[in-house]
Amino acid sequence: MTSFLSSVIRDLKTQVPDLSALTFILPSKRAGSFLRMEISRQTENPVFSPSILSIEEFSEKISQLSTLDNTTTLFEFYSIYKETTPEDQIEDFENFTNWAQTLIHDFNEIDRYLIPADRIFSYLSEIQDINHWSLGPNKTDLVKNYLAFWKKLPEFYEILKTKLLQREIGYQGLVYKTAAEKIEEYARLHGKTYIFLGFNALNTAEQYMIQKMLEHGAKIYWDIDEVHFKDTHHDVSLFIREYAKNWPYYQTNTLNTISSNYNTAKNIEITGIAKSIGQAKYVAEILSKMTPAQMGSTALVLGDESLLMPVLTSLPENVPALNITMGYPLKFSQFSSLFDMLFQIFKTGETTFYYKDVISILSNSVIQKVTNNRSNSIILQIKEKNLLYLTHRQIAELFGDDSSSLIALLFPKEALDPPGTIIILKDLVTHLKSHFTPEKDPLNLEFLYHYHELINKLEQLVQEYPHIKSIASLYTFYKEINSTQAVDFQGKPFQGLQLMGMLESRVLDFETVILTSVDEGTLPAGKSNNSFIPYELKKSFGLPTYKEKDAVYTYHFYHLLQRAKNIYLLHNTDNESQMGGEKSRFLLQLEIEKQPHHNLTFKMVTPGVPPVTEELEEVEKTPEILNKIKHLAERGFSPSALTTYIRNPLDFYKQYILGIRDKDEVEETVAYNTLGTVVHDSLETFYSPLENQVLKQEHIADFKARVTGEVKLQFEKTYSKAPLSRGKNLLIFEVAKRYINNFLKMESREMENGNLIEIKQIETNLKIPLAISQLDFPVAIRGKVDRVDVVNGTLRIIDYKTGKVEQSQLEIIDWEELTTDYNKYAKPFQVLMYALMLLEDSPSKYPVEAGVISFKNLKSGFLKFGKKEQPRDKNKQCLVDEEILENFKVQLKNLIIEICDPKIPFLEKEIKTSYGNF
Structure with a gap:
């Protein structure tokens, strides 16, 4: 393959004896290194070595102006805006930037294309006058101000231009103009020594400069293929055809250099892959099959530059050397997310910090x-203490003095x-710099150095321009500067x-x-309109539209293919991507306009995913597991542990054998189990002093007066000391109060109806041994019963439920099902277990009932086991007598025997319904 640069140098050597006397102008600095290598x-x-400049550097040299970045131009523009705008109409800097950036872009385009600013702004003002929404003869102040803005654009432009020229600086368009x-x-003095190489889309200023240089002896070499140049409908040669037709220079001179490389033999593989990461992995697969010599003449071009890191981390080991030209964007560093x-x-502007922000920084x-x-x-600690908002002092106390x-700095x-x-x-x-060393952290120190420069630049802007009055504005410019910075990679530019x-x-x-990333929306980028100038006006004045921008992408794409022999084009098939997985129109063009010597192949690549079988997990009981079960049996099986086993033995294994619990997380909104704890604990505080006493209306009245304070106190103990005065937490706080107040009203009505309520026990811890002859180790059951009382001569064993429970959920038919169907029988299992523990510990002289009081179903009162x-x-037995307890004890023992049986593994159940309310 003879490259474009090689053919140009060979041609120049036949015409110019000393190449070092020439000055080469190229579209980019990157190409300059390859040009020097080719000359050598x-x-x-x-x-x-000859002098090599980019077109931007050449323009600065001719204009003798220094190019301003967009941020500094914006500050200069705001100074002019303030000087030329009545004080009562001046917008703050943050609002100003919303429209000023677009206007500066338009100023830039107008100057680059040498358009008389007064003419285009005059047209623009008249268009706005026609389009404004107030068509009556008397315009409102809003419409007047709106139209006045468009009439001021020529003034803004002229003053900004004059001010910048006085200081010998300018935005890019002004430099070009x-x-x-x-x-x-x-050109008259230096034209003969200049060579222009590889240009395509030129703005009017660039065209004018190059033509003047050509008139005075300069040379220009175009890189265009004969196939595309002769095709008058192809966008690859859209610009060069116009230059060949319209430039006076080409009335007497021929076009250099039209090649015939595109229609030569090429292997073109077009591959569809889902997701960007899939493309990175497939790139690695392609490279892994290449020899070092092949890689030396290979270019890996990223249509979407955000693929840089996935590609770098996926490169195979056989890549001998790598030269990266784009740099590592600063915005992808770990410091960027911190800042x-x-x-x-x-x-x-707050001095208390939201826990999520604190955790994000600390993590x-x-x-x-x-x-x-x-x-x-x-x-x-933040999660355990459920700290929603933290002060500087709280965070400092958590850390101690060593990190003060x-x-x-952080808070x-x-x-x-x-x-x-x-x-x-x-x-x-x-x-941060003091915690990194050049030996271990060279990359982090490099990042910090760039951030040091970035912050110094921000400081200079803040000092020089007093327009940044809010941190939001400062952050806007930080992001803009940060997005344009990159850390250069080091490597050998011509190897690998x-x-x-x-x-x-x-x-x-x-x-x-x-x-x-040869996808529609990436190559080409698609339509975008970051301009105040409408499409029709752009066409009239010769400003570029999306049509010309698409032609630029077309040229770059086909230029890559022009002299290549092996081409791999990858596109994203994921329909959730930016353009819904639509491959680029360039790929369709390749297929439709296929050259005779092009070998096109199409592939769809999917990652190899092994089949995953949905099998229920099974855990055999090892000696270690059996020892754990024995320890658990001796300590005592609780109702929740046993019902967990009934629901899913594997959950029992994870929670009670392995001890795996849910990680602590900050409850931003009060969780349902927290609400239940608050209600339980509040009632315990109220009723505990009344054990072995008869409940009276005076007690209820006292409790009602204390509900708000007690619920608040329990939330502080269980949830957080953060205020519950707004949002969902306020609603949940009110729900807890409502639950307790409604419960107290129900108690009051019971007494009004003549029922005598004697409180016996509140939140009592129970534990009894359970003799199981089949097991050679002690077994106990334990639990905490919410309330035991005597109502009209009947002992009631009560379990509080903050969820909704219906009477039918406490009724059983077949004892065999009690330990097999969790969703139907978990609640009767629990209340019978409480009854068994209580009555075995202290037999009752009263008839016994066991059941639930549901705070979401208080109208049903005490829901009895039946x-x-x-x-x-319709008839059911509600009294818990010896027969009921014996039948229950049989099922309980069988369940515990199953848990302790070394031959029965913990087998996962398929749960399709909710777990219900505990």
Whole structure:
């Protein structure tokens, strides 16, 4: 393969004896390195390197202006805006940036295309006047101000241009326009020594400058293929055809250099892969089959540059060397996420910090490193204590004195302004730097150095321009600067695999090309309109539209293919992607316009996923597990443990044998089990002093007066001391009060109806031995009964439920089903177990009933356990007598024997319905 640069140098050597006297102008700096290498290859004797400039550098040289970045231009524009706008109409800087960035983009385009600003702004103002929504003769103040804004655009433009030129600076468009104004004299003196290479889409200023240079002896080499140049409908040659037709230079000169490479033999593989990560993995598979020599002439081009890290982490071991031209974006570093989170906290202006923000910062890998992972223990404490909002002092106390300086930077005591934020960030970078060493953390130190420069630039902007008055505005500029910064990779530029973005591939040629993300919306990028100038006006004045932008992408795409022999084009098939998995129109063009010598193959690649069989898990009982079961039996089986086994033996194994519990998480909204605990504990506080006493109306009245305070106290103990005065937590707080008040009203009505209620026990812990002859170790059962009372001579064993329970859920028919169907019989199992423990411990002289009081079904009162013979029987046995207890004891023992049987594994059940209410 003869590359474009090689053919140009060979041609120039036949015309110019000394290449070092020339100045080459290229579309990008990247191509300059390859040009120097090509000159060295074709030069036998030592020579001085020629001067090589990008078109931007050439424009700066001619105009003698320094190019401003977009951020600084915005600040300069705001100064002019304030000077030319009545004080009562001036917007703050944050609102100003919302429209000013678009306007600066339009100024840039107008100047780059050498359009008379007064004419286009005059047209634009008249269009707005026609389009405004008030068609009556008397315009409102809103409409007047709206139209006045458009009439002021020429004034904004002229003053900004004048001010920048006085300081010998300018945004890119102004630099180009000034260069075009000065090019005549410069071309007359230096035209013969300039060579322009590899250009395609030129703005009007660039066209004018190059034509003037050509008139005075300069040369230009175009890189276009004969197939595309002769096809008048193909966008690859859209611009170059226009130049060949309209430039006066080409009335007497031929076009250099039209090649015939595109229609040569090529192997083109078009592959569809789901997800970006799938493309990265497939790239690795392609590279793994290449030899080192093949990789030396291979370009891996990322259509979507966010694929850089997935590709880098997926590269195979056989890649001998790698040259990365795009740099590692600073915004992808771990420091970027830390600074983003800090800005989010600072801009709230609060001195108490939301727990999620605190945890996000403490879980950042940088903070974990500098605190020696102590931040993880602090996160656990926040979750355990359920701290929703934390002050600087609380966080400092959790850490202790050794981290006080870091905590002061991460969680300031006072609200910050932009200068204060700059100081905090500078001190934080210095603090973090002290925890990294060049030997172990060179990359982190490199990142910190770039952030040090970034923050210094922010500080300079804040000092020079007093427009940034809020941290939100400061954060806007931080993000803009951060998004454009990158850490350069080090490597040998001409060895091994070349990894680059689409724009870095300009002027360069490779035998093998791997191009990712060839998707509609990426290549080409699609329609976008970041401009105040409507489409029709752009067409009238020759400004670029999406049509021209698509043509630029078309040229870059086909240029990559022009001299390549082996081409891999990857596109995303995921229908949830940006454009719904639609492959690029370029791929369809390749298929429709297939050249005779092109070998096109189409593939769909899916990752190898092993079949996953849905099998119920089974755990055999080892000697260690059996020892754990014996220990659990001796300690005592609780109703919740046994019902967990009934529901799913595997859950019992995980919770009670392995001890696996749910991790503590901060309850931002009160959880349902927390609500239940609050209700239980509040009633325990009220009723415990009344054990062995008769309940009276005076007691109920006292309880009602204390409900609000007691519920608040229990929430503080169980949930958090954070206020429950708003949002869902306020509603749940009111629900807890309502539950208790309704329960107390029910108690009051019972007494009004003549029922005598004697409180016997409240929240009593019970434990009894259970003799099982089949087992050679002691077994006990234990539990905590919510309430035991005597009503009109009947002992009631009561279990509180904050969920809704119906009477039918406490009735059983067949004793055999009691330990097999959790959803139907969990509640009677629990209340019978409480009854068994209570009566075995102290037999009752009263008839006994056991049941549930449901706080969501208080109108039904006390829901009693009942035994029926048939499903439709209206009669049922509600008293818990010896026969009931003996039948229950049989089922209980069988269940425990099954749990302790070494031959019966813990077998997972398929649960399709909810677990119900505990």
